[in-house]
Amino acid sequence: MSRFSTAVVLLASVAWLGCGKPEQPTKAVQAVGKADLKQVASKGTIGFSALTLTNPFFQVIADQMKAEAAKSGYDLLVVSAERDVKQQADQVNEFIVKGVSAIVLNPCDSQSIGPAIAKANAAGIPVFTNDIKYDGDQGKVVCHIATENYQGGKLAGEAMVKLLGGTGGKIAILHFPQTESCQLRVKGFLEIVNAHNAKSAGDQIDVVSTLDGGGARDEGFKAAKDAIEAHPDLAAIFAINDPSALGARAALETVAKEGQVKIIGFDGQLIGKQAIRDGKILCDPIQFPDRIGRVTVEQILKHFNGDEVPAEILIPSELYYKEDADRDPELKQ
Amino acid sequence: MAKTLTQTLNSTKPPTRLLDNPFIRDYGMVFVLLLLGGLFSLLTLKDQHPTGEDAGRQVADSIIARSGPQARVLIVTRDTAEDLLFSAAAAKQLERVGVKVLASVNGTATDARQAIEGILAQSGEIDAIAANDVTSKWTVYDRYSSVGSAKCVVPASYTWPDFLKVSNLLGVANQTAIYALIAIGMTMVIITGGIDLSVGSLVALSSVTAAILIRDVAGGPQASAPAVILAGVAGIGCCALAGAFNGFMVTAFQIPPFIVSLGMMMMASGLSFRLSAGRSIPELPNSFFWLGRGVTLGIPHPILLMILLYAIAHVVMSRTVFGRYVYAIGGNPEAARLSGVPVKRILLLVYTLCGALAGLGGIVLTSQLSAGDPKFGLMYELEVIAAVVVGGTSLMGGRGKVFGTLIGAFIIAVIKNGMNLTDVDPFNQKIVLGAVLMVAVLLDTLKRRGTHV
Numbered sequence: 153m154s155r156f157s158t159a160v161v162l163l164a165s166v167a168w169l170g171c172g173k174p175e176q177p178t179k180a181v182q183a184v185g186k187a188d189l190k191q192v193a194s195k196g197t198i199g200f201s202a203l204t205l206t207n208p209f210f211q212v213i214a215d216q217m218k219a220e221a222a223k224s225g226y227d228l229l230v231v232s233a234e235r236d237v238k239q240q241a242d243q244v245n246e247f248i249v250k251g252v253s254a255i256v257l258n259p260c261d262s263q264s265i266g267p268a269i270a271k272a273n274a275a276g277i278p279v280f281t282n283d284i285k286y287d288g289d290q291g292k293v294v295c296h297i298a299t300e301n302y303q304g305g306k307l308a309g310e311a312m313v314k315l316l317g318g319t320g321g322k323i324a325i326l327h328f329p330q331t332e333s334c335q336l337r338v339k340g341f342l343e344i345v346n347a348h349n350a351k352s353a354g355d356q357i358d359v360v361s362t363l364d365g366g367g368a369r370d371e372g373f374k375a376a377k378d379a380i381e382a383h384p385d386l387a388a389i390f391a392i393n394d395p396s397a398l399g400a401r402a403a404l405e406t407v408a409k410e411g412q413v414k415i416i417g418f419d420g421q422l423i424g425k426q427a428i429r430d431g432k433i434l435c436d437p438i439q440f441p442d443r444i445g446r447v448t449v450e451q452i453l454k455h456f457n458g459d460e461v462p463a464e465i466l467i468p469s470e471l472y473y474k475e476d477a478d479r480d481p482e483l484k485q
Numbered sequence: 486m487a488k489t490l491t492q493t494l495n496s497t498k499p500p501t502r503l504l505d506n507p508f509i510r511d512y513g514m515v516f517v518l519l520l521l522g523g524l525f526s527l528l529t530l531k532d533q534h535p536t537g538e539d540a541g542r543q544v545a546d547s548i549i550a551r552s553g554p555q556a557r558v559l560i561v562t563r564d565t566a567e568d569l570l571f572s573a574a575a576a577k578q579l580e581r582v583g584v585k586v587l588a589s590v591n592g593t594a595t596d597a598r599q600a601i602e603g604i605l606a607q608s609g610e611i612d613a614i615a616a617n618d619v620t621s622k623w624t625v626y627d628r629y630s631s632v633g634s635a636k637c638v639v640p641a642s643y644t645w646p647d648f649l650k651v652s653n654l655l656g657v658a659n660q661t662a663i664y665a666l667i668a669i670g671m672t673m674v675i676i677t678g679g680i681d682l683s684v685g686s687l688v689a690l691s692s693v694t695a696a697i698l699i700r701d702v703a704g705g706p707q708a709s710a711p712a713v714i715l716a717g718v719a720g721i722g723c724c725a726l727a728g729a730f731n732g733f734m735v736t737a738f739q740i741p742p743f744i745v746s747l748g749m750m751m752m753a754s755g756l757s758f759r760l761s762a763g764r765s766i767p768e769l770p771n772s773f774f775w776l777g778r779g780v781t782l783g784i785p786h787p788i789l790l791m792i793l794l795y796a797i798a799h800v801v802m803s804r805t806v807f808g809r810y811v812y813a814i815g816g817n818p819e820a821a822r823l824s825g826v827p828v829k830r831i832l833l834l835v836y837t838l839c840g841a842l843a844g845l846g847g848i849v850l851t852s853q854l855s856a857g858d859p860k861f862g863l864m865y866e867l868e869v870i871a872a873v874v875v876g877g878t879s880l881m882g883g884r885g886k887v888f889g890t891l892i893g894a895f896i897i898a899v900i901k902n903g904m905n906l907t908d909v910d911p912f913n914q915k916i917v918l919g920a921v922l923m924v925a926v927l928l929d930t931l932k933r934r935g936t937h938v
Binding site (some may be wrong): 196203228231232235236237241242243246248249253260261262264265266274278288290299329453456457458459462 | 490505533534563564566567568592593595596598599618619622623624625628647650652653656659663763765767778850853855856858860861863864873902905906908911912
């Protein structure tokens, strides 16, 4: 064994993975050699840097974008930034080197991604964002496509009022305050709950605890456990996404309080919908990652077609109960 | 001492194994890096589409040759610097022979649509569209039956690897610079036989500290240059203190560095989230961006800083007493102590340096990304340790080279960049990087066996 043979093994493994996908067909073969009439071949590549591909939500967006782009002759190149804004900026750099036609981002940070967007702008590549919005002023985003989180939060609030409006009770919120989308969800939720409390006398819905559930199953489990420990008479929990809602459910099961405490989640991921069908979560305001992906590609195509594109498109959320789950074709498979 | 003896003994034997060959041992990693570069150059060969002055003239000539001087031409480019040159050169070339340029569009497809509609409204006709690869792919021309994208004339393409584009190579070096900076300190720590897991969190701590000082004390975007430098130094100083604390705990109480730095990793991360309330801090002046985004002689400043610091570190580690002490402590701390090496002081200094370099990395990153952010530096400790290990430094201490670490950082960066350029699936990328790390450790073990058994 030597460094040399190691290098060979390493190179072979990289080469193997590199060739695992067929090479992109050479585009615009006609153009080789000398300037000539342009024949339209593949229209180009769209680069997508996802927040993280370990959350199925972004995988659905990516898959839908790929399918939609393929219909119009575009390739989609998906990379995962793993929540690291530096890595995402590096990926944008590589998109520019590859000469992609458009870039789609879920910004890992609403501010720090600015220089990367500005760099893409300087290279003449239009930038689109979905799910997470870019808030800075260094670069220009053509269009932002996302769920209407504030309206979704209000739906969750309405579901809570429907559940506890007659009796009142103590509730806990499993928050994820680092993200703007979750802040909007909780804001909408509290607005409805407070409005209910203001006009009713005896049946107050009392938010006794707001904890960071990390947006993840394990963190949600711990936070919910602490909440039920501190408030044994808890009546309901609002969790800002499905993983933390399911973590809360698991926590309730360990102390046999799953009958007493109802859970309202958010997202409508497959695991969340299954839990709603099985009665583990009461309901979700659901998002439509497939629509987000489709609409994103539609806006890119419109942009290349010379149409005006709105600066922001919000896709409304809808409430999803057990009845919806029972007739959902997605869960029949 | 014992190590030097073995090495001397060993070097008297003729090198029978490839690994024992001193040339391979010292420069093997450089070959690996070059091989990787060659491989990715081959894999990323593709048609490149020029834009700029030459391309503009070429397209103009080709339109004149085909449609003659009566041609009515629309020029469509984006508003980037190169495209504007293309547009100007094409227009100049066309007008010299009397070709009528109907309009020059420098913008988006929407602008092109408006221009075409304007021309068609005046019942004008378009014989040819001077475009480049990008603008010719817009679908806007096909909206009008009398135009159509078939009328686009584009510059000839040429074949060149994406990997070897200057912008890509500079990009790779620029991306690596931060890891490489932090890896200098980590190399020293690992040579002493320790480890520092807190560097990633320290990146976030210095980023947040400096950004908050600039925002709240120095006046945000209006802050003066000296105030900005002071804030940067304060950020680095915080991290140096944290590093010194690591060193103190290691030397005074003999707590394993793994545990001490693990604790510091959590504390520093928690502190930076607390200081910044979990949000990024974009209120920074333009002068702050000089370090991370400035360019001198075509080379971005982080790369220059990296080269400078590696030159210094190389001299320090190979030519100074301090450097020799660091190796001696890693080789055998007890022997080092008995031969008069101030072990505790050197260790304290090494951990302080490591913290300070992590802080510097945080400042550079903040400057590059134009905001202080407690989320920076996530998992950088692993990234940096990987660079050190791939670079041939032994985790058992006593052996390794700063220059090797630089090569290690670049090997990892080139593999990542190459895999991104060749569209390798992100999950497969992790598998490859994990395998690279294991192979590097395996090599370290084999090398050890080769010299000691």
